[in-house]
Amino acid sequence: AQSVTQLDSQVPVFEEAPVELRCNYSSSVSVYLFWYVQYPNQGLQLLLKYLSGSTLVKGINGFEAEFNKSQTSFHLRKPSVHISDTAEYFCAVSDRGGGADGLTFGKGTHLIIQP
Amino acid sequence: DAGVIQSPRHEVTEMGQEVTLRCKPISGHNSLFWYRQTMMRGLELLIYFNNNVPIDDSGMPEDRFSAKMPNASFSTLKIQPSEPRDSAVYFCASTLAGGIYEQYFGPGTRLTVT
Numbered sequence: 699a700q701s702v703t704q705l706d707s708q709v710p711v712f713e714e715a716p717v718e719l720r721c722n723y724s725s726s727v728s729v730y731l732f733w734y735v736q737y738p739n740q741g742l743q744l745l746l747k748y749l750s751g752s753t754l755v756k757g758i759n760g761f762e763a764e765f766n767k768s769q770t771s772f773h774l775r776k777p778s779v780h781i782s783d784t785a786e787y788f789c790a791v792s793d794r795g796g797g798a799d800g801l802t803f804g805k806g807t808h809l810i811i812q813p
Numbered sequence: 814d815a816g817v818i819q820s821p822r823h824e825v826t827e828m829g830q831e832v833t834l835r836c837k838p839i840s841g842h843n844s845l846f847w848y849r850q851t852m853m854r855g856l857e858l859l860i861y862f863n864n865n866v867p868i869d870d871s872g873m874p875e876d877r878f879s880a881k882m883p884n885a886s887f888s889t890l891k892i893q894p895s896e897p898r899d900s901a902v903y904f905c906a907s908t909l910a911g912g913i914y915e916q917y918f919g920p921g922t923r924l925t926v927t
Contacts (some may be wrong), residue, residue: 735920741817741904741918742856788856799896800846800858801916 700725702803719774723788817919831893838907
């Protein structure tokens with residue numbers, strides 16, 4: 699069975715400051731990892747995904763994430779945040795690519811951008 | 814493309830009533846997923862279909878929940894009878910099966926059972 703842990707339920711950050719949202723996973727097989735963003739009253743939107751290859755993955759809106767197999771982590775980072783980044787961020791894992799099978803999500807991290 | 818369409822967007826019903834949530838996946842997608850989101854449990858996969866066939870319904874909480882996909886462009890999630898603890902946001906997502914593709918989520922249906 700696979701699981702995802704997002705250690706921080708809320709992360710307050712000042713505008714233009716860097717941010718890191720943490721994600722750890724557990725799985726008995728090779729995994730595919732995803733970060734989704736949910737803006738208020740909307741569905742989830744894919745930010746980025748790691749399937750194979752380079753461990754540093756770049757996504758939309760200036761976000762990036764690094765896959766660390768030894769630490770079973772997939773932390774999300776952005777060097778400078780904007781007010782518009784205020785949202786809920788979900789880390790997810792799949793052992794079969796996330797397409798053919800359902801995703802297992804973390805509990806989410808609420809990113810709060812302070813002016 | 815209009816994206817994944819869900820209806821209704823909001824549903825308020827009384828305990829014991831039947832509730833039907835609807836989903837239209839993106840045209841051409843052949844995998845469809847139903848998720849439930851609550852504060853306590855986060856996002857949970859309830860059931861998913863590949864080519865209209867239910868593949869894994871182990872996430873369906875009880876027999877009160879049922880899902881169907883009569884054709885490639887329509888799916889329903891039914892709760893009968895509904896209970897207050899079913900109150901949640903229900904999301905439908907679709908993608909192309911057989912590969913490593915992104916799941917596209919609908920806007921969700923916010924269900925309140927009083």
